[in-house]
Amino acid sequence: MKYRTLGKTGEKVSILGFGAMRLPHFETNDQIDVKTSDEILSYGIDNGINIIDTAYSYHANNLSGKGKCEEYIGNFLNEHSYRDEVLLTAKMPSWLIETKEDMEKIFESQMKDLQTDCIDLYMLHSLNEDYWKMYREIGAFEFMDSLLESGKVKHIGFSAHTEMDWIVDIVDDYDKFEFGLTQLNYLDERYQSGREGVEYIHKMGLGTMIMEPLRGGRLIQNIPQDIMDLWDTAEEKRTPLEWAFQYLWNMEEVDTVLSGMNSIQQVKENIEIANKSEINSISKNDLNLIKEVAWEYKQRKGNDCTGCQYCMPCPHGVDVAGCFREYNIAKMLNNPAGSAMHYFSLESDTRADKCIHCDDCLYHCPQMIHISEDLKKVDEFFGRKYDYF
Numbered sequence: 001m002k003y004r005t006l007g008k009t010g011e012k013v014s015i016l017g018f019g020a021m022r023l024p025h026f027e028t029n030d031q032i033d034v035k036t037s038d039e040i041l042s043y044g045i046d047n048g049i050n051i052i053d054t055a056y057s058y059h060a061n062n063l064s065g066k067g068k069c070e071e072y073i074g075n076f077l078n079e080h081s082y083r084d085e086v087l088l089t090a091k092m093p094s095w096l097i098e099t100k101e102d103m104e105k106i107f108e109s110q111m112k113d114l115q116t117d118c119i120d121l122y123m124l125h126s127l128n129e130d131y132w133k134m135y136r137e138i139g140a141f142e143f144m145d146s147l148l149e150s151g152k153v154k155h156i157g158f159s160a161h162t163e164m165d166w167i168v169d170i171v172d173d174y175d176k177f178e179f180g181l182t183q184l185n186y187l188d189e190r191y192q193s194g195r196e197g198v199e200y201i202h203k204m205g206l207g208t209m210i211m212e213p214l215r216g217g218r219l220i221q222n223i224p225q226d227i228m229d230l231w232d233t234a235e236e237k238r239t240p241l242e243w244a245f246q247y248l249w250n251m252e253e254v255d256t257v258l259s260g261m262n263s264i265q266q267v268k269e270n271i272e273i274a275n276k277s278e279i280n281s282i283s284k285n286d287l288n289l290i291k292e293v294a295w296e297y298k299q300r301k302g303n304d305c306t307g308c309q310y311c312m313p314c315p316h317g318v319d320v321a322g323c324f325r326e327y328n329i330a331k332m333l334n335n336p337a338g339s340a341m342h343y344f345s346l347e348s349d350t351r352a353d354k355c356i357h358c359d360d361c362l363y364h365c366p367q368m369i370h371i372s373e374d375l376k377k378v379d380e381f382f383g384r385k386y387d388y389f
Ligand code: SF4
Pocket: 314, 315, 316, 317, 318, 320, 354, 355, 356, 357, 358, 359, 360, 361, 362, 371, 372, 375
């Protein structure tokens, strides 16, 4: 396994981290298959992975509730005596927080579930403009200071799904943040804070963690033949899985990549790729090829929405840009289930089915999209009930 230093934390972190959001489970998402998960995690740790990423909401049966992941990981680390061999992460579920007392209560329950007296890497989960403003108002900085002073947390950081401006604000507002977790893969260079966000976090001396390296596995599933043909033209031959990881590990700004692995086979393959990876080892032609592949994927999207939001606010509250974003990603990667989680994370009264087809927005779209017609397609595509678990 290769290791990099996680920015200001000074921690030596394996370049491949274990995301514990997609552990094997039985019928429902909260029924973790303990035996298989134990085997997979043990294999990963025994072969050099030293970071496990958990969150309050992982392995829940609905999109906003408490999951079983932290409890499971707490049991696993203690029963197998692995606690001292890994950096353990956990996250404050921002969408459940209204007061500082909520933060205290949830944090204490996490310590109990994780069976630890110190969480190595603690994050505010899924920051965006609204959550960040809320945290500032409720005095979250004092709470985070107290976690560091009491030793209950070793390093504080954040995960974010937001635009670049807010990454800058978040990093600059609270000077005790030591690392940040954001989404990046070769399709998402410009999605949310994208590559620029990772570069900024790194430039400010914070450690960088990457989520969604394979876009929930979708960069290696249902790959169209013409994209495979493109990969075949590479100067150095790699599998699509290798391209996805090596694209990230090629960057010196990337410290660790979290992958939600759920079989021994996946862990083995990913570790092998990590072991072979090098910074700045992809040729110029192959870097261009990665851009070409991304371009080819993007031709498959559902419509030409750029997310400019000139059509918003919709008088009936529809998040047009958000609906089209998830629709386009799903079409591009031919994988509705993968995007459905994000689509159903939009507030229920902002989804496509709330469009009343008044066409007030029609002439606002510079891309000439017939918005109400395309929202109908989005509604048909995802349906109205989240049943993709
Ligand atoms: S057509 Fe739909 S999205 Fe456009 S303004 Fe009317 S309700 Fe909103």
